[in-house]
Amino acid sequence: MQPASWTTVREAAGRDVLAADLRCSFFASALQSYKRDSVLRPFPASYARHDCKDFEALFEKIQKLTGAPHTPVPVPDFLFEIEYSDPANAKFYETKGERDLIYAFHGSRLENFHSIIHNGLHCHLNKTSLFGEGTYLTSDLSLALIYSPHGHGWQRSLLGPILSCVAVCEVIDHPDVKCQTKKKDSREIDRRRARIKHSEGGDIPPKYFVVTNNQLLRVKYLLVYSQKQPKSRASSQLSWVSSHWFTVMITLYLLLLLIIAFCYSCNPSAPTMDEKGRSQRTDRKQRATQVIFF
DSSP, X not given: OOOOOHHHHHHHHHHOHHHHHHHHHHHHHHHHSXXXXXXXXXXXGGGOOOSOOOHHHHHHHHHHHHOOOSSOXXXXXXXXXXXXXXXXXXXXXXXXXXXXXXXXXXXXXXXXXXXXXXXXXXXXXXXXXXXXXXXXXXXXXXXXXXXXXXXXXXXXXXXXXXXXXXXXXXXXXXXXXXXXXXXXXXXXXXXXXXXXXXXXXXXXOTTEEEEOOGGGEEEEEEXXXXXXXXXXXXXXXXXXXXXTHHHHHHHHHHHXXXXXXXXXXXXXXXOOHHHXXXXXXXXXXXXXXXXXXO
């Protein structure tokens, strides 16, 4: 696959600057990680929306789909929707069939999202979990945020240099999605779905989902939290000066002219530079004459 040209990349970034910025932050975080060999995927081959959207309304919709959390949680600073190609959509809905969709949150370190948005979530990468191998999700956003600490992205990002991200996933309600659910037409817990083989912790706790089949889930939205950094007074002043440097230089130049004019007005008898030069030349001539006729 040939890499895209710079023109194509610039056009794609121009269509949604913040989305392109977020991908740069994911990439930078993965690149700076000590696990960059495994998390920076895909790796660059050369080296080895226009309208204003109502993000708050969309976030409320996601909360309705996943269930409102029992504890207060912060509203994300940015919300992105991932759009899939027609073939990818067709494959996902073919797998879904007549089954329902479950919406749940997945928390992860910022450095992992570069790989997540390109390759998806893979259950085999999580082998040391208490309740068995699989991709872990939860219906409670406050729980997902625990697994999404803030990390350093792109230093000059419009979103902010320090970010946290939570994925909102679409999950097909399939027996391979392990969770606390009741049997059909019964109040009893379906034990076949409540436990994974070789689980050390027993049954999966409430509010959790463990997906053991990669084809049954995909990331639909990204909730992005930006850590606010207070600006120091000195940095704010320096920023103002750098933004108005031409005005500052003109002001200083005019001030210098005023100081010179004031000095001459206070001492009008002071000789000018031309007068000083003429007097110095006269003195030299007199001394020369004295030497010749001595």
